[in-house]
Amino acid sequence: MAELTHAPLDDAALTRAAAAPDCGAIVTFLGTTRDHHMGKRVLRLAYEAYEPMALAAMAAIERAACERFAIRSCGIAHRLGEVPPAEASVVVVVAAHHRGAAFDACRWVMDELKRTVPIWKKEHFEGGDAQWVQGTPLA
Numbered sequence: 001m002a003e004l005t006h007a008p009l010d011d012a013a014l015t016r017a018a019a020a021p022d023c024g025a026i027v028t029f030l031g032t033t034r035d036h037h038m039g040k041r042v043l044r045l046a047y048e049a050y051e052p053m054a055l056a057a058m059a060a061i062e063r064a065a066c067e068r069f070a071i072r073s074c075g076i077a078h079r080l081g082e083v084p085p086a087e088a089s090v091v092v093v094v095a096a097h098h099r100g101a102a103f104d105a106c107r108w109v110m111d112e113l114k115r116t117v118p119i120w121k122k123e124h125f126e127g128g129d130a131q132w133v134q135g136t137p138l139a
Helices: 011-018 053-066 097-118
Strands: 003-005 025-034 040-049 071-079 080-085 087-095 118-125 131-133
Touching: 003 053, 011 025, 011 071, 011 087, 025 097, 040 053, 040 071, 053 071, 053 097, 071 097, 087 097
Parallel strands: 003 071
Antiparallel strands: 025 087, 040 080, 040 118, 071 087, 118 131
16 A cells, blocks of 8 residues: 655544454554754655655565564555654554554564665755755665
8 A cells, every 4th residue: 555645644544444353453653743853943844755666665565564474454655745843754554463563563664664765854944954864775
């Protein structure tokens, strides 16, 4: 269900879509814009991606999570463009029979997303300064 969008993310809809009668756990992670970084006030984040490659990488992470962990489903949605403070930039939803696998998979998915998917983040600060966030080199 990998998704890139310029619209606000609907985490409730993604969570509802993951619900299944055989699952006793749904873990939803929201990565939100915080209003500060390195002692500066952050006004907004801006995300860019190489979309075809990002979608393929996100779908591969979803499949790998389902193979690696005892989970029923995994979904990732990432917002592109500008994201103001307190709004979600990324949503990861994992459904599993039990909570342990759901929590473990959700954390792994988010770590892999940040490590391997070509999505770039730029912070815009009060006063007009902006900078690209240094990330982990792509695998």
